[in-house]
Amino acid sequence: MNVLADFDPVLPESYQSSEFVMLGNLTPDVQMRVIDQMAKRPKLIAMDTMNFWMNIAMERLLEVLKRIDCLIINDEEARQLSGERSLVKASEKILQMGPKYLVIKKGEHGALLFYEGQIFFAPALPLAEVFDPTGAGDTFAGGFIGFLAKSGDLSFENMKRAVIFGSAMASFCVEKFGIERLAELTNIDVKQRVAKFVDLVNFDAQL
């Protein structure tokens, strides 16, 4: 028994009908208990997890995976979960475990979104300085699900935008300590940052 295993979250009634649920990186048992308390099936359940749970609670983790729509993990976690080195092969295996969408985060190398045989790649913004990387992954997840909750659109096109939006938010997170940079952000800051992501990969393909 440990603190995490004893933690039994009770969802306030007003949360139980949420349409968008983000399961943070806790023990699969806690994640399952949150799902069980939802009054109706949310539109989207997204989930973060990590190697640690794969090592000590893989069976339970696999049960939770069957009940979610979108898994958000990093490249090493994707490799461990699937047993595949290639992220393309890893995605194919993981998408058979339950989720319809898979986001693989590669830190400074960007993020991949996999959905029904399609792949979208979102770059990370090349930064002159990374002041404090703490919380970048959670900021990505928050920006991603927040964008989806606001727009209510689960098309692949909109999921791509959500990945870009999450990446933009994460790029702010690392610029200052803790949530300092996020706390001072304006909508204009965010729009300008998203525009940078567009510029970064934009080219006219006329060959």
Place this chain on the structure above:
Amino acid sequence: MNVLADFDPVLPESYQSSEFVMLGNLTPDVQMRVIDQMAKRPKLIAMDTMNFWMNIAMERLLEVLKRIDCLIINDEEARQLSGERSLVKASEKILQMGPKYLVIKKGEHGALLFYEGQIFFAPALPLAEVFDPTGAGDTFAGGFIGFLAKSGDLSFENMKRAVIFGSAMASFCVEKFGIERLAELTNIDVKQRVAKFVDLVNFDAQL
């Protein structure tokens, strides 16, 4: 004295007026001797190099850098050449050493093109299988300079296309052994592959 230091390439006369020159990864002395034999200043001199030359011939390498237009190196080489961990800071220092354009290759993580304060990012194609990575960097360089030589256009927009084209060629190289895959390629194969790069990063930014 070693074999490389003794190698004294003699350019055939028909090569001496080439408008596009790609200096492969040899000793800076050999690269300099090639530049010296050009009858007139080429439109573009691109160059590859590596850590080894930085370790044993840095001074001479810096002299060559002053005479070229575009340096193509990988991320670790960019860090060693500049002494900067951040690739953005590294690019700023390297672009002060001579070249106007800098391409930093990140292998399976894509490539960055730096030019006058602007950054373009070309993804690598996520592949299910990498059969043989040998020659991917040289294939990238060949595709890049070949594209520029054919189009004759050195605008930033066209340099972006050249980076995508080089990345597409490199993605073929790794699919089979040696040059097997490259030798059998058709123009349609290449166009279809470039289209995959477009799809991979394409999204509608309407937030």
